[in-house]
Amino acid sequence: DQQVKQNSPSLSVQEGRISILNCDYTNSMFDYFLWYKKYPAEGPTFLISISSIKDKNEDGRFTVFLNKSAKHLSLHIVPSQPGDSAVYFCAATWGTSGSRLTFGEGTQLTVNP
């Protein structure tokens, strides 16, 4: 039972354009969402998060949007840079879960110069 799904295994964009990575979830108990970035053979690093009481959170070039009614969130990267090329994981948790994260499958983003 995949509770967090990233339906696009890969995405390719041109440098300077917008990258949009999508994530859907099924568990209505989730109330906190995070995006992680991962390079090969390294641990993921935290990018940005959003609480279910918000619908948008922005940090520099990264913005996360949350649509609770659709159980959908997205990560926007503007402008995209070649160094952004990595696998991006969406993760979700809820307040009484012990903060255990449920991850999506990941999306490989490639930003072409």
Next chain:
Amino acid sequence: DGGITQSPKYLFRKEGQNVTLSCEQNLNHDAMYWYRQDPGQGLRLIYYSQIVNDFQKGDIAEGYSVSREKKESFPLTVTSAQKNPTAFYLCACRDNNNEQFFGPGTRLTVL
């Protein structure tokens, strides 16, 4: 320098052997986690510990065991009962803002 470390980076094991992966953190975080990553899949939770001397099973705990005798350390043992142990193993610890910090990972290969 505060951080979370895992050792070794690469580990090879013969079938039927138990092996222990190390995870150490000096961030003073109470909660620690073990995940495994397989190609084309997200990270799946094996075990987690919210406090010293306490731990809970995650989604795929079968064939694994952990201990949490010290706050800084959360070793994972992959036993011979784990049917498909070859994977990339990631350890994490969590701060009070719900952010999890990951170690660099250990790649385990069963020969």
